Amino acid sequence: MHTETADNVNPHYLSHLLAVAHAHEVVVTEDIVAANGIPLLIKGTRIDGAALDRLLLHQLRKPLEDCVQVLGGLQASALAPMGRALLEDHPLLRALCTPGAARPAPESLATLTLTLPMQSMLTVYTQGRHDRLAHVVGVAMLALSLARRLLPGEVDRHRVLAIAGLFHDVGELYIDPAYLQRGTPLDDTQWQQFLQHPLVGYRMLRNMPGAGLAVANVVLLHHERLDGFGYPRSVSGSAFKLDGQILAAAEWLMAIVESDPAPLTRARMADRLVPGEFSPPVLAAIATLARAAPDTLVELASAAPLQEAAPRIVRLAEKMRHFREARDWIDARLNEATPPMRQMLEAGLQRMLRIQSSFSSIGLDAFNPEQLLADLATLHDAGVYMEVMSMVGELEWRLRELARKQKAYAYLLPPQERALVNDLAARLRWSPQAEEAAVTA
Numbered sequence: 001m002h003t004e005t006a007d008n009v010n011p012h013y014l015s016h017l018l019a020v021a022h023a024h025e026v027v028v029t030e031d032i033v034a035a036n037g038i039p040l041l042i043k044g045t046r047i048d049g050a051a052l053d054r055l056l057l058h059q060l061r062k063p064l065e066d067c068v069q070v071l072g073g074l075q076a077s078a079l080a081p082m083g084r085a086l087l088e089d090h091p092l093l094r095a096l097c098t099p100g101a102a103r104p105a106p107e108s109l110a111t112l113t114l115t116l117p118m119q120s121m122l123t124v125y126t127q128g129r130h131d132r133l134a135h136v137v138g139v140a141m142l143a144l145s146l147a148r149r150l151l152p153g154e155v156d157r158h159r160v161l162a163i164a165g166l167f168h169d170v171g172e173l174y175i176d177p178a179y180l181q182r183g184t185p186l187d188d189t190q191w192q193q194f195l196q197h198p199l200v201g202y203r204m205l206r207n208m209p210g211a212g213l214a215v216a217n218v219v220l221l222h223h224e225r226l227d228g229f230g231y232p233r234s235v236s237g238s239a240f241k242l243d244g245q246i247l248a249a250a251e252w253l254m255a256i257v258e259s260d261p262a263p264l265t266r267a268r269m270a271d272r273l274v275p276g277e278f279s280p281p282v283l284a285a286i287a288t289l290a291r292a293a294p295d296t297l298v299e300l301a302s303a304a305p306l307q308e309a310a311p312r313i314v315r316l317a318e319k320m321r322h323f324r325e326a327r328d329w330i331d332a333r334l335n336e337a338t339p340p341m342r343q344m345l346e347a348g349l350q351r352m353l354r355i356q357s358s359f360s361s362i363g364l365d366a367f368n369p370e371q372l373l374a375d376l377a378t379l380h381d382a383g384v385y386m387e388v389m390s391m392v393g394e395l396e397w398r399l400r401e402l403a404r405k406q407k408a409y410a411y412l413l414p415p416q417e418r419a420l421v422n423d424l425a426a427r428l429r430w431s432p433q434a435e436e437a438a439v440t441a
Helices: 010-021 049-055 075-090 091-096 105-110 116-126 130-150 157-165 170-174 186-193 197-205 212-220 244-260 264-267 282-289 297-301 306-336 339-361 369-379 382-411 415-428 432-441
Strands: 023-026 040-041 066-072
Touching: 010 023, 010 049, 010 116, 010 170, 040 049, 066 432, 075 105, 075 130, 091 130, 091 244, 091 282, 091 369, 105 130, 116 130, 116 157, 116 170, 130 157, 130 244, 130 282, 157 212, 157 244, 170 197, 186 382, 186 432, 197 212, 197 415, 212 244, 244 264, 264 282, 264 382, 282 297, 306 339, 306 382, 306 415, 339 382, 339 415, 382 415
Parallel strands: none
Antiparallel strands: 023 066
């Protein structure tokens, strides 16, 4: 990871840099010196595989990314074509990124000033990974568009949020790429490494010319949530600044765009799906903009067959039943817990109560699944069915994240309290791996 003093060169960052070196010239911009004072590479050296392999043998006085530059890296002008293509392909992005009187979002990204270190970092992050470039451009456009709505006239903050959108995941460069693959089961140690990527991104950006502390502070918050059940620091309430909420909401929305068969439906239900995770103005802005967009035949035609929905609803109903059965035990543990343990249990309880409320709000607990689906089939209303299944998908996602976060918290606790969290997981019949399998089945 990125440290304050001498750095061991991170092999994952090094592998990304080597991939870039096959397509671009990578040059040393200042002498690279080992922690013991031995010069390793002098300014002006072109980086190749042999040079990078040598660096793995040493600690460095300065982080490697501060000492190298990609020549001919990704420039801001290249962001506009990607942005326009995304708006063309995704109705939800078009709905949320309506320009009004402002310059269209893709053209606004093209006007950003990206310093050479920023260009280098963005190139290393996106080289050979078209999906990553599309992701960060989408997040940047969403963050900019929400900022224009929620922070009217504050152009400097708009710019900071757009840049933060482009760089929000650069901390992933220090994580084993295998951990980033969708559906990959992670053990406690691996999940802890993943949880740190916003902090790593913060450390990479805070002293970077053109980014700096303003951008870094927002990036640090992009996986936090208002109820304190985010990461890496579990901030809550007023500590979760509006700028951080905007970027976190933009990242959540882009994940919907990339993975959900009914993104417009899911965004329209934002104020019902994630209450407590973002402030009401943020949720209202998302839902209002999404409701203004016309329905699309593609979205309504993408509903899964009814017979595929029943097992998913059954699994959710079982989770709700296990939670109800464990409620007295949870309350008893809350009364006797240490302050850190109580804070964790209370946050998880409140999150679970909101999931339970959302589950009940669309009638999923009022019928057996077969009766509910039969009623939906009788309606012949694809829109209603998509709303129900969007809620099911969101609740599956929330349960998986809740299981993972509880497991991550347990990793930091003393053995006795860790055993208590494991007991809770057993009572609720969940594990992060099982929830992942259920969601991706």
